[in-house]
Amino acid sequence: MTTALRWTRANLFSTPGNAVLTSSIVLLFVWAVPPVIDWAFLRAVWTGTSRDACVGADVGACWPYIWARAGQIIYGFYPDGERWRVDIVYALGIAGTLWLTLPNIPRKWLGAALMIFAFPVAAYVLLLGGVFGLEAVPTLHWGGLLLTLVVAVVGIAASLPLGILLALGRRSELPVIRWFSVTFIEVWRGVPMITVLFMAANMLPLFLPESLDTDKLFRALVAIAIFNAAYMAEVVRGGLQAIPRGQEEAAKALGLGYWRRMTFVVLPQALKISIPGLVNNMVSMLKDTSLISVIGFLDLLGVIQAGNTDPEWASPNTALTGYLFLAIIYWAACFSLSRYSARLERNLNVGARP
Amino acid sequence: MLRRSVERMAARKSARQYWRSLAWQLAVVAAALLVMAWMAVNAVESLQRQHIASGFDFLNETAGFGILQTSVHYTEESSYGRVLLIGIINTIIVAVISIVLATVLGFLIGIGRLSMNWLVSKVCAAYVETLRNIPLLLQILFWYFGVLEALPYPRNSVRVGEGLFILNNRGLYLPLLQSESGAWLVWGALTIGVAAALALRSWAVRKQMATGVRPATTGMVFGILLGLPALALAATGIPFSLNWPHLDGLNFDGGLHIFPELAALAVALATYTAAYIAETVRAGLQSVSRGQREAAAALGLKPSLAVRLVLIPQAMRVIVPPLASEYLSITKNSSLAIAIGYPELVSVFAGTVLNQTGQAIEVITITMGVYLALSLLTSLLMNWYNSAQAMRGE
Numbered sequence: 103m104t105t106a107l108r109w110t111r112a113n114l115f116s117t118p119g120n121a122v123l124t125s126s127i128v129l130l131f132v133w134a135v136p137p138v139i140d141w142a143f144l145r146a147v148w149t150g151t152s153r154d155a156c157v158g159a160d161v162g163a164c165w166p167y168i169w170a171r172a173g174q175i176i177y178g179f180y181p182d183g184e185r186w187r188v189d190i191v192y193a194l195g196i197a198g199t200l201w202l203t204l205p206n207i208p209r210k211w212l213g214a215a216l217m218i219f220a221f222p223v224a225a226y227v228l229l230l231g232g233v234f235g236l237e238a239v240p241t242l243h244w245g246g247l248l249l250t251l252v253v254a255v256v257g258i259a260a261s262l263p264l265g266i267l268l269a270l271g272r273r274s275e276l277p278v279i280r281w282f283s284v285t286f287i288e289v290w291r292g293v294p295m296i297t298v299l300f301m302a303a304n305m306l307p308l309f310l311p312e313s314l315d316t317d318k319l320f321r322a323l324v325a326i327a328i329f330n331a332a333y334m335a336e337v338v339r340g341g342l343q344a345i346p347r348g349q350e351e352a353a354k355a356l357g358l359g360y361w362r363r364m365t366f367v368v369l370p371q372a373l374k375i376s377i378p379g380l381v382n383n384m385v386s387m388l389k390d391t392s393l394i395s396v397i398g399f400l401d402l403l404g405v406i407q408a409g410n411t412d413p414e415w416a417s418p419n420t421a422l423t424g425y426l427f428l429a430i431i432y433w434a435a436c437f438s439l440s441r442y443s444a445r446l447e448r449n450l451n452v453g454a455r456p
Numbered sequence: 457m458l459r460r461s462v463e464r465m466a467a468r469k470s471a472r473q474y475w476r477s478l479a480w481q482l483a484v485v486a487a488a489l490l491v492m493a494w495m496a497v498n499a500v501e502s503l504q505r506q507h508i509a510s511g512f513d514f515l516n517e518t519a520g521f522g523i524l525q526t527s528v529h530y531t532e533e534s535s536y537g538r539v540l541l542i543g544i545i546n547t548i549i550v551a552v553i554s555i556v557l558a559t560v561l562g563f564l565i566g567i568g569r570l571s572m573n574w575l576v577s578k579v580c581a582a583y584v585e586t587l588r589n590i591p592l593l594l595q596i597l598f599w600y601f602g603v604l605e606a607l608p609y610p611r612n613s614v615r616v617g618e619g620l621f622i623l624n625n626r627g628l629y630l631p632l633l634q635s636e637s638g639a640w641l642v643w644g645a646l647t648i649g650v651a652a653a654l655a656l657r658s659w660a661v662r663k664q665m666a667t668g669v670r671p672a673t674t675g676m677v678f679g680i681l682l683g684l685p686a687l688a689l690a691a692t693g694i695p696f697s698l699n700w701p702h703l704d705g706l707n708f709d710g711g712l713h714i715f716p717e718l719a720a721l722a723v724a725l726a727t728y729t730a731a732y733i734a735e736t737v738r739a740g741l742q743s744v745s746r747g748q749r750e751a752a753a754a755l756g757l758k759p760s761l762a763v764r765l766v767l768i769p770q771a772m773r774v775i776v777p778p779l780a781s782e783y784l785s786i787t788k789n790s791s792l793a794i795a796i797g798y799p800e801l802v803s804v805f806a807g808t809v810l811n812q813t814g815q816a817i818e819v820i821t822i823t824m825g826v827y828l829a830l831s832l833l834t835s836l837l838m839n840w841y842n843s844a845q846a847m848r849g850e
Contacts, residue, residue: 113574120573127575278481282488292831293824294788300806301824304816308502309495389591396593396795403594410601418606425598429590436589 142426153415163423167415174405178245184237187228188248194221195251203442222259241319245400249319253326253391253401258384260327265334266373270364272339283335290332295393298329303397322394326387333383341376342368374450381443385436392432403428499817508814515540521808523799525715536809543801544826550721550800551787557726558786559779562733569738580734587731593792595728600720600796610707619700622708628719629701632712638692645688652684653677717798721790729786733779740775741767773845780838787830801826 115121145162147155156164168175177185198221201213229252232238244252271283290298302325303318310316345368353363373380395404406424409415503510515537522532526542527549568580587595605625608614613624622629656673664670701711744767752762791802801823810819 113572116572120576123571123573124575127579276477276481278484282484288831289824289828292828294791294802294827296791296794296802297806297820297823297827300802300810301820304810305820308499308506308508308816311498312502312505385589389589392591392593393792396792403591403597407597421605422598422602425594425602428594429598432591432594433586433589437585440589 147419153413153417153420156415156417156419161419163426164415164417164419165423167409167420167423168427170415171405171409174400174409175246175402176248178248178400178405179243180239180245180248181237181243184231184239187231187236187239191225191228194224195255241317244319246405247402249394249399249404250391250402252319253323253394254384254388256323257326257330257387257391260323261330261334261387262380264327264331266338266369268331268335269338269342272335273342287332287335290329291336295326295329295390296396298325299393299397301325319399322397322399326390326394330383330387333386334380337376337379337383338372340379341372341374344375345371377450378443378447381439381446385439385443388436388439389432402431506814508816510815510818512818514813514815514818517813519809519812521812523804524797525718525799536813539809540801540805540822543799543803543805546798546804547787547790547800550718550725550790550793550798551783553718553722554725554729554786554790555783557722558729558733558782561726561730562782563737565730566734566737567741569734570741584731584734587728592724592728592789593795596721596724596792596796599724600716604716604720610703613708619702619711622701622711624708625716626707627716628714629708630712630714631701632699632710634697634699636695636697638695641692642685642688642695645684649681649684652680656680715798717793717796720796721793721798725786725789729782729789732782732785736775736778736782737771740771740773743774744770776841776845777838780834780841784831784834788827 114124141162143162145160146165147161147163148165150156150164150166151170153164153167155166173182173185177188180188198213198217201207202210202217207213227233228236229244229248230239230241268283268287271279272287274280274283299322302321306321306325307316349371350363350368353367358367391401392403395401395407398404400408406428410421410424502508516535518533519536519539520532523530523539523542525546527545528538528542530538530542565580565583568576569584571577571580607623607625610624610626613622615622619629619631656677660671660673699710699712701708701713703709748766748770749762752766753759757765790800793800794803794807797803806819806823810816813819
């Protein structure tokens with residue numbers, strides 16, 4: 103008891119100023135937290151089939167709206183009969199991720215090989231269809247969590263190798279390649295992502311021949327990959343700069359050519375140092391997937407935003423409930439990713455410097 | 457003999473390397489030119505096929521649509537070029553407001569995270585971890601559709617005083633300071649006062665450096681700073697008036713009207729970026745080693761002076777470069793305004809003007825060019841600041 107009291111005194115009420123700060127924060131909590139809990143849970147509506155359940159002066163969050171939209175939130179507008187295909191992709195993705203992240207599952211190399219080479223092919227065939235008797239589902243019908251994950255995963259998978267190449271190019275001894283990389287990186291880092299998405303949606307089709315009728319989602323994915331590659335490149339460059347010159351010189355002395363020096367000596371060390379920064383970039387990319395709703399895609403945010411204005415459900419409480427639900431989902435995903443990056447950082451001992 | 461053959465081998469090898477690097481570079485240039493030519497041919501064909509005009513003449517054409525917030529003269533008869541100008545101005549307005557708010561909030565939270573008070577540091581940490589991990593677009597939509605729509609109608613506005621502060625679902629109304637004739641004299645006096653006070657301060661610092669004694673200038677500084685404008689005010693008979701907002705029918709009129717779009721965007725940008733600035737500030741403060749503060753204490757500096765003269769100047773060197781890139785992020789992120797219809801550059805120009813003219817290539821090139829110019833300007837300013845702030849005598 104006395105230790106608790108002593109702790110409180112030392113950490114909360116050490117000076118008059120601190121006492122005032124502590125009390126005002128406690129007061130703020132007492133004032134702000136109960137109404138939020140009251141709205142989100144105590145006064146909330148949990149069952150119902152339309153907005154009628156959620157209107158009224160005395161009503162809080164409108165959770166049946168989320169239940170009613172669950173199908174759209176998870177699958178987008180994927181045909182009802184074909185949703186099992188999405189389920190398989192989800193299951194494969196989760197299994198692969200667990201294999202790679204849980205420390206006590208063996209044969210990481212096999213898991214990595216399957217995730218890098220087999221999973222994308224399987225997901226592509228299953229989701230898009232049109233072969234092996236699977237009904238074709240155009241990307242127009244993709245949406246919700248499915249679209250968000252596709253954009254995030256493809257974006258990350260495509261931007262990382264491109265970013266590594268750009269980082270190497272920026273440090274190249276060949277002036278043309280160096281200047282090309284610098285310009286490329288700085289241009290994309292200097293403009294907002296929205297303008298890049300606008301470019302993919304409105305300007306890119308003009309630069310392609312009429313015969314090459316590209317998918318709108320494909321164009322957006324290319325834009326997202328290029329945009330984020332510039333950011334990845336800067337993180338990798340930071341890692342490259344931290345590797346002592348002697349490493350590359352030693353590899354040169356052994357007679358290794360440029361690509362061997364990079365793949366076997368420099369990059370393995372540089373990428374290891376870059377991991378925390380790369381994961382931070384991935385968190386940003388996951389958050390930024392929501393921007394595709396601005397150019398008309400119905401991703402997680404787009405589905406909710408469209409649902410909020412649906413006359414069947416529209417009410418002030420509906421919109422807030424939708425946003426609260428989305429905030430919880432994005433927060434959980436991004437927070438756990440950044441925690442995972444912190445754990446990696448500790449395990450790889452990156453933080454410890456002599 | 458042996459030596460000569462080794463030399464010859466080295467020369468041959470370096471010659472081979474030279475040709476190889478030349479080949480690589482030529483290949484890159486050729487590929488880039490080929491892609492560009494291919495795209496240009498396609499573009500010419502597409503524009504002809506879709507009957508889209510090209511060139512920048514459209515900037516002189518009549519826009520024909522209204523804009524919510526205009527700080528320079530604009531009517532529906534104004535040109536697309538005018539729309540571009542208004543878009544840039546509105547981008548700068550929301551960026552400046554958000555930067556000021558985010559800096560204040562970010563420094564408070566960053567310092568709070570290092571507080572000895574357990575509750576304060578935990579609350580600040582929770583703020584950072586919550587705001588950073590939720591998409592900015594969602595936060596903007598939350599403030600606009602969630603919070604501002606829930607505010608009362610104009611008749612039931614939240615009011616402080618008669619017209620000092622009026623908040624309703626049409627926005628925020630504040631009294632507006634209006635200059636009348638002769639006001640320039642007061643502004644001029646204020647400018648001269650500030651300049652003179654700065655000059656006086658730098659003279660005092662030089663004197664202190666030379667003799668070790670700082671002349672007492674506080675009284676004089678305040679005298680100049682307040683006295684000159686006061687004199688000008690008295691001489692011109694207070695050439696200012698306050699324009700109070702007042703209820704006119706169903707809506708408020710007059711005063712300074714901050715649109716809900718601007719308010720939601722600025723609040724969302726500021727609170728979101730403050731989380732990142734807080735982390736920057738924390739890293740900066742932590743980068744100053746403990747010994748610095750102890751040395752300051754050993755020299756007999758008061759804690760407040762130690763913070764001002766020892767801790768902050770060293771921390772700022774670490775804080776400012778990432779701070780500048782956060783400011784740039786705010787400017788770029790203000791383009792998310794398109795989701796709620798605040799009329800900044802992307803929303804009015806890359807949105808409305810592009811839809812009306814269909815000249816995607818020109819419109820998007822101009823839009824990107826403006827942001828690139830802003831980025832370039834910021835990095836130039838940063839280089840200048842860094843060279844001015846870099847440690848001397850090293």
